[in-house]
Amino acid sequence: MPPFSPGRVCAPGTRPDCCGASFASAPPHDTQPVRRGQGRAERIQLLLRLQVSATGAARGHHRVLRRVPRGGRRGRRSQRPQRGRQQTGVVASRGRRGLFGTALSPRLAGLDAARRDLRHRGAPRAGGHRGLRDGLAANALPGLRRSAALLPPGGRRGGRSRERHLRTHRPPNHGLRPPLGLGAATDQHHPRRGGRRAARPHLPAGERVAAVRGHGPGHPEAGGALGLQRALHRPHALPSGPGAPGLRRGPGPAARSRPPHSKAWFDDGQHLPQPAARNRSRRIPGAPSTDRAHAVAQGVDRHEDQLARALRQRLLVIGGGWAGLAAAVRATAAGAQVTVLEMAPQLGGRARSWQDEAGAWRDSGQHILIGAYRDTLALMRTVGADPERLLKREPLxxxxxxxxxxxxxxxxxxxxxxxxxxxxxxxxxxxxxxxxxxxxxxxxxxxxxxxxxxxxxxxxxxxxxxxxxxxxxxxxxxxxxxxxxxxxxxxxxxxxxxxxxxxxxxxDLLLPAAPLQELLPASAEAWLRSRGAVVRVGARVKSLSHEGRLWRCDGHEVEAVILACSANEAARLTQSLAPNWSAQAAALPAEAIATVEFHAPGACLAAPMVALSGGPAQFVFDLGQIEGGAGTRQGRYTAVASAVASELARDGLETVAQRIHAQVAAQVPGLENAQRTHAHADRRATFACTAQLQRPSAEIRPGLWAAGDYVDGPYPATLEGAVQAGLRAAEGAMTHNPRP
Ligand SMILES: Cc1cc2nc3c(=O)[nH]c(=O)nc-3n(C[C@H](O)[C@H](O)[C@H](O)COP(=O)(O)OP(=O)(O)OC[C@H]3O[C@@H](n4cnc5c(N)ncnc54)[C@H](O)[C@@H]3O)c2cc1C
Structure with missing residues (x-):
């Protein structure tokens, strides 16, 4: 075998050690320089149909003229070679000048017809047609010597693509995937697709053949091509645009020649699913590892990770009001280990109820909900409290x-x-x-x-x-x-x-038809306990400290803390941990509400809730009417005086209660002789929702969150505001907390 000499092409039969192929129309024996330089744009690959007597003729010759068998396995029956002779296509890859230097020989005048077939209909007279990216137009072919016959487009004269452009032979279906062992990452396998491959850059055939077939990875010729070959797996990393060397767009010959219904084999990579790391749509955010080729494995891994994380996360909720209960329910539902510490003897905070000496339920204050309190109503349903039964729905x-x-x-x-x-x-x-x-x-x-x-x-x-x-x-x-x-x-x-x-x-107005305890606190407590959460009442948290990733709080060590206590308690606990936040929470102005209860058997108000004029009270509620039926609330009425902080501070509760009594007796028919049974005032009922108010944020520090009606949000100090803040804090603590 003669040594491969790049840059020179030896015409068949000229050398003593030539393969001995006999050419039907042999051109003069000479040696032509092959001009591989001046960029690939100057190169053209032509398929020549040459008659050779032996099958191994061109193969052994050298690598510029390469034998391509026609017929055989992929050929149609009509294309199969005749016995004793084989049609062999030879690919010439040579410089423009060497091939087209002289005029067409009169002996090859018969080529005229073939040449006409080769010419692109819309081709320009000189090179640069987009169908021939290497810069040559089909009409440059008359200069071609030493070709016996040119293959018309499509391989046979009058083929399907006859008038489209000059096409080279169909190369073997080697695909673009390098053989195993070439160092390609296992997760960069290139699964074959059934249909046509989308347009993507690919190598010229010569480069690809050299890289994939002709030389092993160690061959000096294969180095650059192999690099490019590997780069095909990362087409975005390849230079593109008009100056991009060696790249063409559009489906390459390998893609075109793929059998339409290729079968997958166990070793060809197709049986593996597309690795998630390469497919954005299948990538799972937050997955701990991207080096797994299998998307399902990643999914399982991630869920395992989340589950373990949630199970391991210990969350302490300080305060068992509606905000704390909302946070505890949401975190428990997400799988955290939740502990609720409440300093009062019962849960519910400012919206709670207790039994007096006579055994009657007494609410901390008359509450009104509206139909727009969606999160509150959803929370009630979650813990098994039916809003339709527990709340009387009235048009506004x-x-x-x-x-x-x-x-x-x-x-x-x-x-x-x-x-x-x-x-x-x-x-x-x-x-x-x-x-x-x-x-x-x-x-x-x-x-x-x-x-x-x-x-x-x-x-x-x-x-x-x-x-x-x-x-x-x-x-x-x-x-x-x-x-x-x-x-x-x-x-x-x-x-x-x-x-x-x-x-x-x-x-709609939603008026509590049952003690406040039944609306949420009792059901939430039962729900939490049944799911393994720890709920402790009568446990006031005195201090809170932080060490490493852990929060320490009265003997508890947890990864996250939600401060669902009142604003001033939260300010006290965070004084050294977050001084700015603490100062903002402590500075919130408070507003008071006074409640006076009456007993007047047999009276019935014009509506379950009636508005008073003047002051100090604004509304009177008919509890019997709200409860309905013949319950324990019949004949009981509650008058509410909101925003009475200044009156209470100036005159005291007893004086304010007397004024309310007088107001009710004067304005409400049927309550002229009502008996005042109870009066109480909550001096810090809510924060004063003033126009200039700056409310503290929900996140205090990483792992430390605030929940409460006072936390920055769209709602004023209401049950809905508290529930929304609780849900927000739980989600924040579960999501942003560092993994333990
Ligand atoms: C009289 C009155 C009438 C109201 N009327 C309405 C109304 O009609 N409609 C409406 O939507 N809202 C109304 N509200 C407002 C509503 O009740 C509150 O917005 C809501 O209850 C606030 O809930 P919270 O969880 O944010 O705070 P809170 O209910 O105050 O809960 C805080 C909890 O933390 C506990 N705690 C404090 N410090 C500690 C500590 N160191 N350790 C352990 N636990 C601690 C407290 O005991 C309390 O249980 C009214 C409020 C009052 C007082």
Whole structure:
């Protein structure tokens, strides 16, 4: 075998050790320089059909003229070689000048016909056609010597692609995948696809053949090609654009020649699923390892990881109010080991109830929920408390003790409902109605958003006085527990928007028909205990410290802590851990609520909840009517005076209670002779939701979260605000906490 001499091509039969192929129309024996330089753009690969007598003729010759058997395994029956002679295609890969230097010999005039077939219809006269990326046009072929016959496009004259462009022979179906052992990563296997491969850069055939077939990885010729070959697995890493060397776009010959229904074999990589690391859509975020080829393995691994993480995570919830219970339920449901510590003898915080000496249930304060409290209602359902049974659902009404006032119709479009409610108000004239409608239209034009920093009083400046005193003041006090002079217009607007535009039932009043304990705390406690959570009441947390990844708290060591206690307790516990946060929580202004209970057997109010005018109380609730039937609450009434911090501070609870009693007796028919049975005040009932208020954030430090109605959020100090804060803190503690 003659040594391979790149750069020279030996015409067949010229050398003594030549393979001895006899050519049908032998050109003069000479040696032509092969111009491989000047870039691949100058190279062309042509398929020549030469008649050779022996099958091994061109194979052994050298690597520029390479024998390509036609027929055989892949050929059609009509293409199979005749006995004794084999049609052999020889690929010439040589410089332009060497091939096309002289004019066409008269002896080869017969090639004219073939040449015409080869010419692209739209080909330019000189090179550079996009179908021939190497820069040569088909019409450059007349200069070709030493070819006996040119293969027309498609391999046979008149083939399917006859008029499209010059095509080389179909190379063997070696694919682009290097054989095993070439150092390709196992997770970079290149599974064959059934259909046509998407357009992607590929190597010219000569390079590929050299890399994949001709030389092993150690061959000096194969080095660069093999590098490119490997780079095909990372096509994005290859240079592209007009100057990209050695790359063509579009399906390559290997892809075209793939059998349409290729069978997968166990060693060809196709039986493995596409590795998740290579397929973005199948990549699983947060998976701990990306070196696994199997997506299912990654999925299992990740779930295992999450499960272990959740199971190992110990979470301490300080405070068993509605925020703490919401956090504990959410974290327990996610698989954490939860401990709830509550300093009071029962759970529920400011919305709890207890039994007095006579055995009657007494609530910490009269509460109103609305249909827009979606998270609260969902939490109740989660722990098995049925809101439909425990809450009396009423259409939104704001009526005086005579039953006159605003009634918001149910199941109407908000605009229709508003029109109907305003038009049906019996105490308003056209001035009030038109003033309210005009103001409402202005709010709609502003996108139903009040400017931040505005007080409710400023926001409602254009409204008629009757509308302000009979509608805005009671709504603001009930929702924000803050007088309109200082209350935040943006927060009130948010509540009104959720209630009035929140969809079916969102505006409904939901009045507790059972003790507050049954609404959530009792059911949540049972739910938590049944799932392995630890709930301890009468356990006040005195200190909190941090060491490494662990939080230490009165003998407990945990990975995360949720402070669901009151704002001032949270400020005390975080004083040294997060001084800024602590200072912000401690500075929250508080607002008070006073509650006075009456007994008046046989009386019945115009509505379950009636509004009072003047002061200090705003509402009276008919507990018997709310409970329904002949329960223990018949003949019991509760008057609520919100935002009475200053009165309480100035006059004390007894004086305020007497005033409330007098107010109720004077305004509510049937309660003239009502007996006052109980009075209490919560001086820190809620924070004052003022226009300029900056509320503390939910995350205090990594692993330390705050939950409570005072934490920054869209809602004022309400049950819904507390529940939302609890859920947020639990999710934060479970997600952002470092793995133990
Ligand atoms: C009289 C009154 C009427 C109200 N009316 C309504 C209403 O009509 N509608 C409405 O939506 N909202 C109303 N609210 C507001 C509502 O009750 C609260 O927003 C809600 O209960 C707040 O829940 P929370 O979990 O954030 O805080 P809290 O209920 O205060 O829970 C904090 C818990 O932490 C515990 N704790 C504190 N310090 C420690 C410690 N160091 N260690 C262990 N435990 C500790 C406390 O005992 C408490 O149980 C009213 C509130 C009051 C007081």
């Amino acid at each position: 009404t704001l009526v005086d003790p005579m039953g006159r006032g605003l009634r918001w119709p149910r199941q109407r479009h908000p605009v229709t409902a508003a029109m109907q409610a305003v038009a049906g108000h019996p105490l308003w004239g056209w001035r009030e109605r038109w003033g309210l409608i005009r103001w409402g239209l202005r709010q709609i034009a502003r996108g139903l958003r009040a400017p931040s920093g505005w007080s409710v009083a400023r926001w409602c400046e254009g409204l008629p006085p009757a509308v302000r005193t009979q509608l805005i003041d009671p709504l603001c006090i009930a929702a924000l527990n803050t007088p309109t002079d200082t209350a935040s217009a943006a927060v009130l607007m948010r509540v009104l928007r959720d209630a009035l535009l929140g969809g079916r039932g969102a505006s």
